[in-house]
Amino acid sequence: MSVVYFIFQQTMFFAIPLLIVALGGMFSERSGVVNIALEGIMTMGAFTSILFLNLSADSLSGQGQLLIAIVIAMVTGSMFSALHAYAAINMKADQTISGTALNMFAPAFAIFIARIIQGVQQIQFANTFRIDAVPILGSIPFIGDLFFKNTYITTFIGIAILVLATIVLYKTKFGLRLRACGEHPHAADAAGINVYRMQYAGVLISGALAGLGGLVFVVPTSTNFNATVSGYGFLALAVLIFGQWKPVKIMGASLFFGLTKAVAASYSGIPFLSNLGIPSYLFKMIPYIATLVVLIFTSKNSMAPRASGVPYDKGQR
Amino acid sequence: MKNRKQIDFTGAISSIFAIFIGLLVGLIVLMLSNYRQALPGFFTILTGSLTHGMKGVGQVFYYATPIILTGLSVGFAFKTGLFNIGASGQFIVGAFGAVYVGIMFKNIGSVHWIIAVLASVLFGAIWGSVPGILKAYFNVNEVIASIMMNYIGMYAVNWTVKGYKPLFNNLRNESKNVAATAEIPRMGLDSLFPGSSVNGGFIIAVITAIIIFIILNKTTFGYELKAVGYNRNASKYAGINEKKSIILSMTIAGAVSGLAGGLLYLAGTGKHIEIVDKLAPEGFNGISVALLGVCHPIGILFAGIFIAYLTAGGFYLQLFEFSTEIIDIIIAVIIYFSAFALIVKTLIAKYSKRKHSKGSIKSSGSEGGI
Numbered sequence: 090m091s092v093v094y095f096i097f098q099q100t101m102f103f104a105i106p107l108l109i110v111a112l113g114g115m116f117s118e119r120s121g122v123v124n125i126a127l128e129g130i131m132t133m134g135a136f137t138s139i140l141f142l143n144l145s146a147d148s149l150s151g152q153g154q155l156l157i158a159i160v161i162a163m164v165t166g167s168m169f170s171a172l173h174a175y176a177a178i179n180m181k182a183d184q185t186i187s188g189t190a191l192n193m194f195a196p197a198f199a200i201f202i203a204r205i206i207q208g209v210q211q212i213q214f215a216n217t218f219r220i221d222a223v224p225i226l227g228s229i230p231f232i233g234d235l236f237f238k239n240t241y242i243t244t245f246i247g248i249a250i251l252v253l254a255t256i257v258l259y260k261t262k263f264g265l266r267l268r269a270c271g272e273h274p275h276a277a278d279a280a281g282i283n284v285y286r287m288q289y290a291g292v293l294i295s296g297a298l299a300g301l302g303g304l305v306f307v308v309p310t311s312t313n314f315n316a317t318v319s320g321y322g323f324l325a326l327a328v329l330i331f332g333q334w335k336p337v338k339i340m341g342a343s344l345f346f347g348l349t350k351a352v353a354a355s356y357s358g359i360p361f362l363s364n365l366g367i368p369s370y371l372f373k374m375i376p377y378i379a380t381l382v383v384l385i386f387t388s389k390n391s392m393a394p395r396a397s398g399v400p401y402d403k404g405q406r
Numbered sequence: 407m408k409n410r411k412q413i414d415f416t417g418a419i420s421s422i423f424a425i426f427i428g429l430l431v432g433l434i435v436l437m438l439s440n441y442r443q444a445l446p447g448f449f450t451i452l453t454g455s456l457t458h459g460m461k462g463v464g465q466v467f468y469y470a471t472p473i474i475l476t477g478l479s480v481g482f483a484f485k486t487g488l489f490n491i492g493a494s495g496q497f498i499v500g501a502f503g504a505v506y507v508g509i510m511f512k513n514i515g516s517v518h519w520i521i522a523v524l525a526s527v528l529f530g531a532i533w534g535s536v537p538g539i540l541k542a543y544f545n546v547n548e549v550i551a552s553i554m555m556n557y558i559g560m561y562a563v564n565w566t567v568k569g570y571k572p573l574f575n576n577l578r579n580e581s582k583n584v585a586a587t588a589e590i591p592r593m594g595l596d597s598l599f600p601g602s603s604v605n606g607g608f609i610i611a612v613i614t615a616i617i618i619f620i621i622l623n624k625t626t627f628g629y630e631l632k633a634v635g636y637n638r639n640a641s642k643y644a645g646i647n648e649k650k651s652i653i654l655s656m657t658i659a660g661a662v663s664g665l666a667g668g669l670l671y672l673a674g675t676g677k678h679i680e681i682v683d684k685l686a687p688e689g690f691n692g693i694s695v696a697l698l699g700v701c702h703p704i705g706i707l708f709a710g711i712f713i714a715y716l717t718a719g720g721f722y723l724q725l726f727e728f729s730t731e732i733i734d735i736i737i738a739v740i741i742y743f744s745a746f747a748l749i750v751k752t753l754i755a756k757y758s759k760r761k762h763s764k765g766s767i768k769s770s771g772s773e774g775g776i
Contacts, residue, residue: 115645119739125549133569156774158523172742176742176746178746180745180746181749182745182746183745185489185549186453186697186741186742186744186745187742187745188740189491189693190692190738190739190741190742190745191738191742193690193692193694193734193737193741194734194735194738194739194742196733196734197617197729197732197733197734197735197738198731198735200729200731201439201729201731201732201735204729205439205440205727210729258593271756291713319683320557322683323553323694327550327554329546330550331576331738368489368565368569370561370562370564370565371565373557373561373683374557374561374562377554377555377557377561378554378557380550380554381540381546381554381558382549384540384544384545384546384551385540385546385551387546388540388544388545388546389545391545391547393547399539401749
C-alpha cells in the first residue's frame, strides 16, 4: 500500500507543474497567440524566485517564504512573457521565432546573472516547505495518506488554479471574449471586443502561470536550480495539445505524463516494476511515444483554436 | 527581376538591424555587470577569434560546420512551410549512424568515412521523415511531433550506445573512438589553416548549401515544395502531390541535420556521444542560424559563420570576469529582433514607396496631383 502512496505523491510532483504551465499555455493559445516560449518563461520564473529563496534564507523560511517566492515567480513570468506579447501582437512577428528567442535567452540570462552574483551557476536553496501531514485532514484514512501527507502547498495551489481556470474560461464574460479572440478575432472585434487587449491578457496570464510552474517544478524535486527546467515547458505544450485545449482534459493529460515520469524516476525502488526487467530508457521514452500515438488519433479533428498563431491585423478582411 | 533583388536586400537589412541591436544589448549587459571590463570584453567578443590568425579562422569554420547544416535543415523546412524544431533529434540520430558505422565496419578501407557519412544522412532522413508522414497523413502538428522525436531520439541513442557493448566506453560513459579510417579527411584545409580542427566537413557543408539553393530556386521539385508551403490546398488543386511534398521536405531536412551530426562526430576531434539526458544544442542553434540567414541557403552559410565567429570569440571571454553565456544572450536578442523582419520590411517598403511617389510627383509636377 505504501508503494501506491509513494507513486501517487511522486506523480503529483511531476504532474502539478505540467498542469499549471499547460493551463497557462491554454490561456495564451485560446486568445490566439501560440506560446512556444513556455520553457524559457518557466526557467525565468524559477530563476528569480529561487534566487529569492537563496538570498532570503537567513531571515525567512517555511510557507511564508514560499508564498512570496510564488508571487515573484508569477510577476517575473508575466513580465518576461510581455516581450513575447509585444512581438506577437504589436509587431505581428512570427510567434515561433520570438518564442524560440525567449527560450534561448532565459537559460543564458540565468547562468550569466547567477555567475555574477554568486560565482557559480547552480543556485542552492534550503527546502523547508514540505508538509509532512496536514493537521486533521492528514489523519483521514486512505484519502489523508494520498493527498494530505508528504505534500507541498503548491499542489493545492495547482488544483485551485485548475478550478479557477475552468470557471474563468467558461463562466465569465472575460473567458468568453478570450475564446472568441482565439477563434475569430475579426468577429470579436466587430462585436466591440478589444482584441489586442484580450491577447495581451492571455499571454500575460500564461506567463504568470508558466513562471509559477517553473518554481513548482524545481522545489519538490531538487535542492538547487541549474538554469534548466529539463524540457518541461515543451512537455507542457504537448500536454496542452494532448488535452485538446480544455482544462479538465489537460488535467488528465498531465496526470498521465506525471505518472509515467514518476514511474521512470522511481521504478527501481518498486519491486513489482523492477522485476519486469523493462529498461529504464523505455520508461523515459513512454510519455513521448504515447503523445505521438494519441496525436495520430486526435489530430484529424483537432480542437485547436482556429486563429491561434496568426497575427491579428485589423485592416485585413 | 529587379523586384526580387529588392526583397533579398530588405532581408539582409533586417538581419543587420537585428545584429546591431543584439550587439548593443550585449554591450549594455556587459556595462551593467562590470563597466570597467565591458569595453575590452566586448572587443574580445568581436575580434577574439582572430587572435590566433589562420588557426583561429580555421576554428571558426570548424564550429560553423554543424550549425550551418542544422541551419540549412531548419531553413529548408521553413521555406516549405514547416517548422523543423526536431533538428536536435535528427542530429543525434545521424551522429549515431555515423558512429555505429565508424566503430563497427572496420575493414572497408578508404571508403569507410564516406559510408559513415552516408549512414548519418540516412539515419537523419529516417528520423526526419516521421513528423513528415504524421503531418501528411494524420494532420499532426509537426512542431509537437518533432519535439517528441527529439526526446525519443536522444533516449533511443543513449539506450543503444549504453546497451550495446562494442559501442560503449564504460570508463568515460560515452561512445568509443571511431576507427581512424572513418575520420573525415582534411581535404587540404589543414595546410590552409594550420593547427586548427577544420576538415573536409566544412567543404561538404558549403556544397550542401549550394545544392539546397539549387533545389529550392532552380528546380520544379523545389518549386512544388515551396508551393505546398504557401498553400497546401491550392497546390493539391494544381496537381501537386502535397502529401509526398511534405514528407520529402521533412526527410531532406532530417537528412541534412543527420549529416551535421555525422560530420561533427567523425571530425576526429575527440567528440563522442555522451550518455547524458540532454538534447543536442546544435539543433537549436540551427534555428538561430536559419532565422538570422532569413532562411536563404547562402544567407545561412554566412549566418552560421557569423554565429561561430561570435562563439569562438566568446571563449576568450574567460580572461575577463564574464561567462560565455553573454554570447547566447546576444544571439537570443538577435533572433528576437529578426522576428520583427516584417515590420522592418514594411517600413522599408513604405519609405522607398514614398521616395518613389515623390519622384513621380516631381516628374509630373505640372499636372499637380496632390
